[in-house]
Amino acid sequence: MTTTNRIMVVDGMALLFRAFYATAMSNYYMINSKGTPTNAVYGMVKHLFTAIETYQPTHVVCCWDMGSQTFRNDLFPDYKANRGAPPEELIPQFDLAKEVVESLNIPNVGQVGYEADDCMGTLSRLYSEHSQVFLLTGDQDLLQLLQPNVHVVLLKKGYGNYAEYHQDSFYEEKGIAPSQMVDLKALMGDSSDNYPGVKGIGEKTALKLLMEHQTIEGILENLDKLTKGQRAKIEQDLEMLHLSRELARINCEADVNCSLEDALFYIDDEKMEAKFNELEFRNWKKNLVRI
Numbered sequence: 001m002t003t004t005n006r007i008m009v010v011d012g013m014a015l016l017f018r019a020f021y022a023t024a025m026s027n028y029y030m031i032n033s034k035g036t037p038t039n040a041v042y043g044m045v046k047h048l049f050t051a052i053e054t055y056q057p058t059h060v061v062c063c064w065d066m067g068s069q070t071f072r073n074d075l076f077p078d079y080k081a082n083r084g085a086p087p088e089e090l091i092p093q094f095d096l097a098k099e100v101v102e103s104l105n106i107p108n109v110g111q112v113g114y115e116a117d118d119c120m121g122t123l124s125r126l127y128s129e130h131s132q133v134f135l136l137t138g139d140q141d142l143l144q145l146l147q148p149n150v151h152v153v154l155l156k157k158g159y160g161n162y163a164e165y166h167q168d169s170f171y172e173e174k175g176i177a178p179s180q181m182v183d184l185k186a187l188m189g190d191s192s193d194n195y196p197g198v199k200g201i202g203e204k205t206a207l208k209l210l211m212e213h214q215t216i217e218g219i220l221e222n223l224d225k226l227t228k229g230q231r232a233k234i235e236q237d238l239e240m241l242h243l244s245r246e247l248a249r250i251n252c253e254a255d256v257n258c259s260l261e262d263a264l265f266y267i268d269d270e271k272m273e274a275k276f277n278e279l280e281f282r283n284w285k286k287n288l289v290r291i
Contacts, residue, residue: 019043
């Protein structure tokens with residue numbers, strides 16, 4: 001399907017955290033005269049402008065987590081329990097980041113009880129019916145959302161370095177379809193999100209099983225064809241296997257929406273300049289990529 005709309009859906013948290021840690025490692029927080037650190041917000045804008053310049057979207061939307069408690073914590077209280085509190089220099093920048101995005105006339109989207117991933121999934125499903133969608137993130141979980149009209153752009157180290165995935169390139173790399181990624185994570189677990197999957201089954205074995213049997217249901221119907229060890233591990237962790245699949249699956253039915261009209265990308269220079277100057281962004285005209 002050809003379309004003139006190119007919609008970039010941005011994982012605001014991914015850009016903000018990446019920008020923060022890139023400079024915080026050397027204790028460079030860009031603290032302004034009000035005592036507020038701005039390093040994460042400044043870097044986030046640079047990431048955002050660089051991606052917009054690269055992909056030339058007609059529309060841009062930015063999605064956010066809305067607090068740490070989501071429906072996944074209700075399913076599994078230990079979900080992401082391994083993550084500490086954000087650094088104190090980052091905390092005031094969460095609200096600032098949304099203010100800056102708003103000053104660029106980019107809508108901020110989020111839903112309490114859901115993660116930014118769920119909002120991105122919901123919007124990509126809506127937009128991909130009529131538009132080309134680019135999901136900008138650092139999170140490989142979003143690869144499960146790949147469709148003919150949905151590409152995932154993964155941030156790599158530095159600015160302007162991306163791994164862009166579409167359906168075919170994902171299959172070429174992994175040997176499975178994007179939709180099978182949920183079952184892959186259910187089998188192998190996710191240490192960063194703190195759910196175990198099936199203990200003792202790693203990515204290599206999980207990929208092999210999915211290539212042979214397609215789905216978790218296919219694997220369970222063919223337990224007698226598995227090795228004795230594989231079968232024992234799956235039978236022992238059957239409940240966690242099903243729970244891990246629920247945790248891994250991006251929920252594309254969050255209660256969010258954003259019209260194409262609201263998402264149309266245009267910058268009001270005066271509005272942007274006022275915000276950047278208020279935050280005392282240094283040398284922004286020179287250092288932040290202008291569209």
